[in-house]
Amino acid sequence: MIPEIGHFALAVALMLALVGAIVPHVGIARGDARLMGLADRVIYGQFLMALIAFGALTYAYVISDFSVLNVAANSHTAKPMLYKISGVWGNHEGSLMLWVLTLTLFASAVAWRGKELPLRFRSRVLAVQSALIVGFLIFILFTSNPFLRLDPVPVEGNGLNPLLQDPGLAFHPPMLYLGYVGLSIAFSFAVAALIEGEVTPLWARWVRPWTLSAWMLLTGGLVLGSWWAYYELGWGGWWFWDPVENAAFMPWLIASALLHSSIVVEKRDALKSWTILLAIIAFSFSLFGTFMVRSGVITSVHSFANDPERGLYILGFLAVVVGGSLSLYAWRAPKLSPSGLFGMVSRESALVLNNILLSTFAAVVLVGTLYPMMLEATGGAQITVGPPFFEFAAIVLMSPLIVALGFGPLLAWKRGRIGRAGQMLIPALIVALVAFLAVAWDSAGGLLMTGFGLGLALWLIVSVFLELFERLQLFKKPEKVLSRMKALPRATWGMSFAHLGIGVILLGITVSEAWTTEKLLIMAPGEQAEVAGFSFRLHGVEPVAGPNYTAIRGHFTVAEDGQVFNQLFPEDRVYTDQVMNTTEAAIAPIWTGDLYAVIGESAGEGKWSVRLYFKPFISFLWLGATFMIVGGVFSLTDRRKRIGAPKGKRSKSAAGAA
Amino acid sequence: MNGFGRFIPLLIVVVLVGVFLSAMMSDRNPKEIKSVMIGKPVPTFEIPNLFDDQPALTDARLRSGKPVIVNFFASWCLPCRAEHENLVTLASGYTVDVIGIAYKDDPEASRDFLDELGNPYAAAGVDRDGRLAIDWGVSGVPETFFIDGEGVIRYRHWGPIVGDSLRVQLLPQLEELQ
Numbered sequence: 001m002i003p004e005i006g007h008f009a010l011a012v013a014l015m016l017a018l019v020g021a022i023v024p025h026v027g028i029a030r031g032d033a034r035l036m037g038l039a040d041r042v043i044y045g046q047f048l049m050a051l052i053a054f055g056a057l058t059y060a061y062v063i064s065d066f067s068v069l070n071v072a073a074n075s076h077t078a079k080p081m082l083y084k085i086s087g088v089w090g091n092h093e094g095s096l097m098l099w100v101l102t103l104t105l106f107a108s109a110v111a112w113r114g115k116e117l118p119l120r121f122r123s124r125v126l127a128v129q130s131a132l133i134v135g136f137l138i139f140i141l142f143t144s145n146p147f148l149r150l151d152p153v154p155v156e157g158n159g160l161n162p163l164l165q166d167p168g169l170a171f172h173p174p175m176l177y178l179g180y181v182g183l184s185i186a187f188s189f190a191v192a193a194l195i196e197g198e199v200t201p202l203w204a205r206w207v208r209p210w211t212l213s214a215w216m217l218l219t220g221g222l223v224l225g226s227w228w229a230y231y232e233l234g235w236g237g238w239w240f241w242d243p244v245e246n247a248a249f250m251p252w253l254i255a256s257a258l259l260h261s262s263i264v265v266e267k268r269d270a271l272k273s274w275t276i277l278l279a280i281i282a283f284s285f286s287l288f289g290t291f292m293v294r295s296g297v298i299t300s301v302h303s304f305a306n307d308p309e310r311g312l313y314i315l316g317f318l319a320v321v322v323g324g325s326l327s328l329y330a331w332r333a334p335k336l337s338p339s340g341l342f343g344m345v346s347r348e349s350a351l352v353l354n355n356i357l358l359s360t361f362a363a364v365v366l367v368g369t370l371y372p373m374m375l376e377a378t379g380g381a382q383i384t385v386g387p388p389f390f391e392f393a394a395i396v397l398m399s400p401l402i403v404a405l406g407f408g409p410l411l412a413w414k415r416g417r418i419g420r421a422g423q424m425l426i427p428a429l430i431v432a433l434v435a436f437l438a439v440a441w442d443s444a445g446g447l448l449m450t451g452f453g454l455g456l457a458l459w460l461i462v463s464v465f466l467e468l469f470e471r472l473q474l475f476k477k478p479e480k481v482l483s484r485m486k487a488l489p490r491a492t493w494g495m496s497f498a499h500l501g502i503g504v505i506l507l508g509i510t511v512s513e514a515w516t517t518e519k520l521l522i523m524a525p526g527e528q529a530e531v532a533g534f535s536f537r538l539h540g541v542e543p544v545a546g547p548n549y550t551a552i553r554g555h556f557t558v559a560e561d562g563q564v565f566n567q568l569f570p571e572d573r574v575y576t577d578q579v580m581n582t583t584e585a586a587i588a589p590i591w592t593g594d595l596y597a598v599i600g601e602s603a604g605e606g607k608w609s610v611r612l613y614f615k616p617f618i619s620f621l622w623l624g625a626t627f628m629i630v631g632g633v634f635s636l637t638d639r640r641k642r643i644g645a646p647k648g649k650r651s652k653s654a655a656g657a658a
Numbered sequence: 659m660n661g662f663g664r665f666i667p668l669l670i671v672v673v674l675v676g677v678f679l680s681a682m683m684s685d686r687n688p689k690e691i692k693s694v695m696i697g698k699p700v701p702t703f704e705i706p707n708l709f710d711d712q713p714a715l716t717d718a719r720l721r722s723g724k725p726v727i728v729n730f731f732a733s734w735c736l737p738c739r740a741e742h743e744n745l746v747t748l749a750s751g752y753t754v755d756v757i758g759i760a761y762k763d764d765p766e767a768s769r770d771f772l773d774e775l776g777n778p779y780a781a782a783g784v785d786r787d788g789r790l791a792i793d794w795g796v797s798g799v800p801e802t803f804f805i806d807g808e809g810v811i812r813y814r815h816w817g818p819i820v821g822d823s824l825r826v827q828l829l830p831q832l833e834e835l836q
Contacts, residue, residue, distance in 0.1 A: 233739075273664075277667060280667075281667070284671075291678075311682055312682060315675065315678055315679060315682065318675065319671075319675045322671050323668065323671055323672065323675070326667045326668040326671055327668055329664065329667065329668070330664045330665045330667075330668050333664040334664070370674075370677075373677075373681055374677050386732075386734040386735070387734055388734070520773060520774055581743055600776075601746075601776070609776070611774070
């Protein structure tokens, strides 16, 4: 009964979404405020229906109702509750349900928080959003229905892919989806603005918090994903340029560019047409990622089992949404002429450079991801693009960006002076040069790239502090620092945190790549091995049983200078419901890096193959990402940026403009 | 973004959709087609051994009268890592020789890869420029071929051997061969 309620709720949601996609436009054409206002209520209705449907599916998972095909295929009674619930979105059908739920959730948030938007514009935005929801609901109902029944009812389910049975992966997809789907709001705002034929600074102010929220969630999702790869896959890597990873990284790059270009629209009324284009492309990449995971066009260890019918539908949807919005763009772009002009050296130009580099990088990642498939489709030779290509592109394109990141925030709007900014950054340049020379000297020229990376990271970190000191006038009027700290806008703190985060991540990447120590050994219990000055002693290996797996668990103690200070328990698991091995690396973070142990197969005679690592400063990756998210939170809570905030003088002129 | 420039994004998307469509509709969908090589004898070849102290790898190794499995891999390929454990199981548990061919990979990196994850290969060759892979019709790594004792390709597995595929697809094929 419950699954039928969920199924019915989906059908009702589709009806509501159709109404919501059409009626507001009619209302606007007729100037009928009642029809326009319908958009809000219809959106709330869609959210409620999507919530009921998602709840029904979750309930079926929780009680292990194997009469539902989707539950039988993806769950198991022996699974811990956390993974029964994460199993809801750990498969194709369920993940689409999550898509729809978040689409309606974000749209409801716009309806709820966007009361300051003119009614006409808000109902346009919500109508575009409803149209997207229609597309996804048709996809679910006609090709991917999660509520199909199964007869006869199996006594046991298939289980969830053991690799996905991990806290990191339980939360990584929903967070990524929230980010993906959050970008739909920027998309709907862009399409609504194109329909209206006007982009105002106020538009940029409205769209920014949504982009920022989506960007933060994407950042979080990417970090959780790479953290999962780091400890679950057990070889100490954290990013592999896999097509599916790239699919999540490209919208992040474009969203980062969009965040910066919308500042130029807001402050200087320029770059409008470009910003609209970025808003469309960012969400197009979200859809593209979904397509890639499900169509079978590109293969990846992450992709769901796929089916041509689904791939074709989502390709058609992609063509309509992306093609339609870009046609609208081509038609309307000439109307979006800029009014603010700026000089070659200015904050605006720095942000333009940022945009060019980020977008180019996204384009290069796209080409690298698609190249093997495109070559094959055109009958050319068959090749595979590996990490070296992406790493080279990252170094070439991101190095100038990081150099510019130091300068940009010090340049004035409209017309800045590079000499003045340069003078202020001399200490950062000195630190960077010293670091580079020290590494080059120490390695006798063997680690030039490491020195370069370290120099860049320190340049950025020191620049961020120099900028902050300048804004606080730390050296000119030290007695006023506290009051200046309070007066500094939160958005400025946000920027500093986010930029600092990038520097810290780069530091983590550079140091851990260059100085990781790794040992592959055959050890017997009682033996001891030295890794980077730490001695790992294997005490023993014992079998353990989990709820749906059996495992062997190694017991290591780690000592420095004869003092034992930590214990590690790596596991090698075998899942019983679908025979598969997973590695559970044991990781002990200390302040200089991570101690990382993996236990592998038995090597006979009571010996075990083990892998031991010391990864210096690797946690700076997660720390830096946390800084970026914290920066986002600061910026989001800036009073001036709040959508509802601009009242009084500003909103009068804004209402005129909109 | 006035003038012609405003049409560029649209054009790119139209081209991309066309490419996707042709990739999905064509028989080249690599998951579905059987290799054109199935039922044909393996091409003659001679490639260097991954380990310098061992003799070169030739097609004679695949015509020894006993079925063998040929696996194309590379150290930079993530799915290869994912399937590696299954190869080890296959080599140790099913009395069949697995021959590895390192595709477009630095031999040093291939050796490190095997040092790290274990070496399931009875012999391993180096296909540095991917010439051999072209002769075999390999579309990407990993790819696995089952060869009967006479050097005829009997089965091809496209992509990593992960999840159920070892048990459901490969082992029945192997039993049939043996």
